[in-house]
Amino acid sequence: MKIADVNIPNPVFLAPMAGVTDLPFRLLCKEMGCGLVYTEMISAKGLFYGNENTKLLLEVDEKEHPVAVQIFGSDAEIMSQMAKKLEETDIDIIDINMGCPAPKIVKNNEGSALMRNPKKIGEIVKAVSSSVKKPVTIKIRKGFDDNNINAVEVAKIAEENGAAAIAVHGRTREQFYSGRADWDIIKQVKEAVSIPVIANGDVFSPEDAKRLFEETNCNAIMVGRAAQGNPWIFKRILHYLKKGEILDEPLAQEKINTALRHAKMLIEYKGEYIGIREMRKHVSWYTKGLLNAGILRDKINKAKDYKELENLLLEYLQQINN
Template identity: 50%
Template sequence: MKTKGLAPLRIGPWSVFPPFVAAPMAGVTDKPFRAVLKDHRCPLVYTEMISDKALTYANRNTMELLDITGEPRPIAVQIFGSEPAVMAEAARIVEAAGASLIDINMGCPAPKIVRNGEGSCLLKTPDLAVEIAESVVRAVQVPVTVKMRIGWSSGRIVAPELAPRLEAVGVQALTVHGRTREMFYSGQADWSVIAETVGRVSIPVIGNGDVWEPDDALRMLVETGCAAVMIGRGCMGNPWIFSRLVRWAETGEMPPPPSPEERINQALLHLEHIVALKGEDRGVREMRGHLSWYLKGIRGASRLRAEINQAPDRESVVRLLTDYREQARPTPDMP
């Protein structure tokens, strides 16, 4: 594919180029992983979703989720809730913390979120969804965006109708994940509803769902006409998806995927970031998921993963990874 025609994603004062962004993911896109994504030149990252009520109580764990100090801009902070006034209050706190964009979660399918009328449940109460968006837009100066699923179930697809209503109250961009709430993360994202939504609004639509390889991102741009592509699971343990897309946008050449050695080196660096920020015990524990993603598909990964999950401290994880790296290194040809 040619780079010609690739335009930046523009939201308020921000210009995001190339138009590929990392998805908000609870338990994944924490501060250390955002640093990794930035090292790979991802032009826009999101925090994990943060509860509006918890923000107004200012509890310690929540303030850690909101810590975006020292990170390059733009950065989006995502909030969730179901009460317009509390969401507005939370948005003011997030703006004061330095968010470049405030994103409202209308997609989370988790039962404990939906039970409270939050996340994807708002797709069943579109009037309330619009009221929340309007209340947040009025509360802050920074651009407000919404991330939603296409609907609650296949019989209740709402994105194309809801999108113009959100635009009308001042929402400046929409992300559409091509799944219904009922699908959770199974089945295939329906990109045709993303395309339909693009046709209903003049604000940028960010397409999302099932982008695993750089080529999928390029295909989504072409097939849906979306202004940008958001990548979730496809960047877990794989920040190269961004560096490869950026290189492609700059040069027209798509770099090859990383070697096992590069993956181990990146995992080691990520481990350092996480231990520096969260301390050794917690860092090593939280790194296990990331390590299993970094190792996906490489030879001997399942044994290495099992050993890492038993490793008690940073030093043993480092040793397991460096030993593996030495074995994986291609042996030079004999003269």
């Protein structure tokens, strides 16, 4: 498929997730066949003022392409200035976050708060898309709350103002991540616009992925939480879509080996102190559902360096394999 003139090898994408979809994790998902990866959301103001942390978030590896950078903000002028800076980097797509429900973001009228102001969405999309040649996409929710379900209206406005694709998470801001994602609203958006629509929410298995395509007629799907500690989900979804067969889940050995590789990549990227601490959540995801994983997690949370992490994981593997 294509988003504007960017070729995307397949329609199964990794959703942007703050604190999760950093460069090492994106590379692991890419290895498993993921069609398009998104960075964590990056503050437009942060980049505008040259914040060092923001620069790290923007680092992209050549093996990741195509890659979308997700920005958030509410000031059309700052966002278009920022997009011009991104135009000079080797990222492929600029995505604008219009779905983040976090109170500190909403308070600044950013993220999902924009869903309350479709006119402003039009202004932002126009300002950003007219400043750059790279495709500009948006990621929205169903609406702000149950009394304001406006994904279809917002999608039409975004398309008129130059958006190249729209990702829709079928929940309102008020729902955060609770309840079930409404796939019907995604279908309605798909019927209302002619740019590609990316469906998102509650894909936890290859069968879910197939159903989401069938029920919404979307152009692509986006997987978030199900990819945490589970980059294999992309390979399994793609295989199922192509062949109709369900591949087995990876064995504990493969999960542990990947967690260790992930740790090495993270340490190389962020240093040992931060890398080991950030690995704690990843290890708990990799080992979810494995025997005595809770006990392992408690130990991992005290690990201070790679060697300690490796010893704990290998010892654990030996125990569960005996």
